[in-house]
Amino acid sequence: MISNILISDPTLRDGSHAVSHQLNAHQIASYTAAADAAGIPIVEVGHGNGLGASSLQIGESLLDDTTILKIARENLIHSKLGIHVMPGIATINKDLKKALSMGVDVFRVACHCTEADITQRHISFIRNKGKEVYGVLMMNHMAPKDVLVEEAYKMQSYGADGVLLYDSAGASIPSDVKEKIELLVKSLEIQVGYHAHNNLGLAIANSITAVQAGATILDGTVRGFGAGAGNAQLEVLVPVLEKMGYSTGVDFYKLLDLSDFAERELMKVVPSIKPDSVCSALAGIFSGFSKHVQRISKEYGVDSRDVWFELGRRKIVAGQEDIIIEVAVKLAAEGGKGQ
């Protein structure tokens, strides 16, 4: 029996980090239309940190959420329209109600991997509207497997259709993925998924390790377009999965065309593993911080590597971009040297 892996494509959402959230209407329209034609099951759109996250803290979007959702909805016929939200940033009244009214099909409700109880109302709200909703444990490298199971169990009890581990810092190695996904699959009654980042060159390896450990949902983006060193490269992931005997329902040639098209239309540069991405992974810091760390380090004349490791020492989580400034100010005062 061929088992099916549900592919979700956050090229426009995670890739938004890579262009400082400046994707325009034409890019979103043409990409969603082409992804729809390629048979991608779920296409995720929006600001890099999800709905309501356009901000001075994380970066302002060129387009507001309503515009993005409207364009994506018009162009997605077969593919489902997905969004990402983080409680503490997005609220039910401001963001989820809007997304529902605009016809979003799939909701990912995300939180730091130890804080699942803040997703209770958001997941329950979507669940009660009869839509697909998944819980997301971000930065999963920061918690041991037993804690991840406890947090995932909360999301299951709130009504999530599945739980995904996000390797938001690209900090995980296959053995981490194996033990965590295996335990989640064993302990939960709902689907388990994985979202990789490529900071250590392991995005594809970690994704297939997750599948072998029992995960049934994977995220991938064309050309790996995403925060930091990017994500699992979708046009590689899909054929690798097929080769391993899994089915994805994605049209291979059209996926290759989609990736060429996206490189031309969306990307100033194709994501690659830069020294900064390696440091961010080793420090265990959210990949989306990359552009801010580079800019702020330059402004304050400090070594960005020192900034990464100081952020890591302070165990900074996603959404704490403001601390980069404080760290840079402090390092600059100390003469630009880290600890």
Added chain:
Amino acid sequence: MADKKTILNVAILGTGNIGTDLMVKALRSPFLDCTLFAGRNLTSAGMTKANSLGVRVSALGVESIMKDPDCCDLVFDATSAIDHKYHWSLLEKMGKIVIDMTPSRVGEMCIPAINLDSCLKYKNVNMVTCGGQASIPMAHLIGLLHQEVDYIEVISSIASRSAGPATRINIDEYVETTEEGIKIFSGCKRSKVMLILNPAHPPIDMQTTVFAKVKKPDIQKLNAAAVDMARQIQAYVPGYQLIVPPVLENKRIVIMVKIQGLGDYLPKFAGNLDIINCAAIAMAEEYAKNSRSAPIRASAKNK
């Protein structure tokens, strides 16, 4: 020491962490005396603490005040937004001053460093949120010193251990109440608020960043004002520190503050719980100092 006549008797509704810490602070205040600590569960940690301090306790909640209306002049409501609406309907008739710690948004929003005096007119004041108490004074200055403030944004990071179940379940109310407070006190057109829980061990101190987009930023003026404002806030929140004074970074004004708690009933890292309680005590003391002055209006909503 305060004149005997200016001491207000206060009752506290709600015996959770906020209520219990308020009790400890009220007992220390020369202007306040805690005469009743009322909730529902006589065996809660807060009730046990009250007992150990010799404070009168009751498990009858707001009914304990109705049965003995003379027991207090002022009530701190540290229950929930829904309960507060009911409590206010009863306490208003009894003529009590109510300081509302919940995000009910029934009463006038109070930020002591900004509107302590004008709040004296009202019998129901609301302490906004912890992030609001930390950030709104700075947002207010940005509004005062600039012609046109398009947008203000506030991010607070708090220790995961300091966020109890009520904070977690009410995270949307926190965001929306704080956003409203920022608009009211700064006059900005748009505002955004984020709350980040950080589980690091040992726990982090509360840290709040204010970002703003204004037409012509005047960093120099803002700097002097922010230093002065921080000093004013320190008068009632001793652990309030300006850690990054106003700077312009990437075309945005950035101000960062850190809040350490007093460590009264709650640990020092719970600066988020301390700041709202310190603000509430400052407001209550102001009522005490002015307890025989001009008549007080019934409700903020009637203005």
Added chain:
Amino acid sequence: MKSEHRDMIYKDCEQVTANSVHLLSALRGQCILITGGTGFVGTWLAEMITFLNDNHDFNTQLILLSGRANNFSAKAPHLADRNDITLIESDIRNVVDIPNEVEWIIHAAGNPDNRLHASDPLRTIQVIVKGTDTILEVATRLPDLKKFLNISSGLVYGSQPWELETIPESFMGSLNCDSIRSAYAEAKRMGETLCAVYRNQHRLPVVNARPFAFIGPYQLLDRPWAINNFIRDSLLGGPIRILGDGETVRSYMYPSDMAWWLLRILVQGTVGASYNVGSPHGVTLQKLAKKIAGHSPVKSEILSGLSSDRSLGRSKFIPDVRLAKNALDLCINVDLDSAIKRTIVWNRNYC
């Protein structure tokens, strides 16, 4: 206390800490609170910490909280009168606050005497469940808490299946909840659940230890456990009476090992983990009685098979301690023969 007793404890502490003191250096200059601080476990921890203070300049402050703190100067004046030990007399259920300086908590309150569990199971449950809840709640308000060690019990597993050589931490247990005999074990289980909940909901760094059986100084010989009774019987000149056919299997750890293990678990134990604490070396009661008779200064005969059905009541209670060994490199320093010998010396003037 007699100086020979103090010398003995000193040598015990010296033996288990030899070349390993650095493993506890996280406790230097720290403040540790122990609930049930004047009981068997608490007293041994106090001996070990004061040994480290006196001989290795640990400068660790101990707070012993106990419902019987006022009796401690009679039991252990050499500890009660020290400057590095503070006694707080309080029922664990009524604790309101503990000093803010406390950085480590060892929750050892709860009486393991099964006579009390039989005659007052309600009190047994309340002390454990309400007491554990209370101390955990108080711990949520400590600014600098580094770790909370909950002393649970090997009894949380229920009875050990005869086929199972040793009980690993992953054994799910076999308890009958609708029995008064389960009061202590079920309460201890709830204690561990409370710890898990406080760990998750309040992010408290909690770790569990599950102690099995011990023999050594400060262990009271009137406790209704086989080894205690055998030693008492032998000191009284015998006979040593074995209930059943003597094939029941037990294992015993010497308390200096116990104290060392507990402190290591406190410092290096993984938050959320549970560790068995005890000896993995099982011995039948028959053999145990022989060993005791052999080491005893008084000759005593052994009587066994006192119950009619010989296989009735055979049981086994031995921990699998591979987790402690593999994760923390913990081992048994004092073997059973030495433990028996030292216990006999300690109690020489029992009668």
